[in-house]
Amino acid sequence: GAGVSQSPSNKVTEKGKDVELRCDPISGHTALYWYRQRLGQGLEFLIYFQGNSAPDKSGLPSDRFSAERTGESVSTLTIQRTQQEDSAVYLCASSFRAYNSPLHFGNGTRLTVT
């Protein structure tokens, strides 16, 4: 079946503008993660959704970052008043709830703030 889909693939925006990134998880996957990956760096955890439970927002770097997910479907990550340090690849991953289930990743959105 289809994998995790992220859109857009690339986004260039001006400093101060708001951006919205979208993630379409694999059907049936109740868990959804957002990560940020700066150039040549590792994965920085942002937020975790599990079913209808309250999300784990502990990784969001500032109140400019927010994310939503409706049930077990699409998630959107919103960055308000973008800054140049927000430039990175934003990766979304989904999985079944059980922790023996590996994460399946999308291809990411490369965000460039000019």
Next chain:
Amino acid sequence: AQTVTQSQPEMSVQEAETVTLSCTYDTSESDYYLFWYKQPPSRQMILVIRQEAYKQQNATENRFSVNFQKAAKSFSLKISDSQLGDAAMYFCAYRGPGDMRFGAGTRLTVKP
């Protein structure tokens, strides 16, 4: 908090040779899973291999195998007969109850 440590930022290997990437982790859980992911320049994260903590037998997937030492909390990845297409960032990952952690990654270069 559980941590995952990859102490080798970069490694290189000659084509057809064998290379081992190191990973250690810290946890108080007894039941958990460990994964290795590969991220080529295309940036797609690809699952390479998975190990269940309660299984003593080391997981193997074709040219990829792990050396899992539960007492030492060590989970290394061995790549045999290295190929040019193995060049990528490799991330070690831990998943336990309600927790998912990644190491900082090891960049593997394969020399022809």
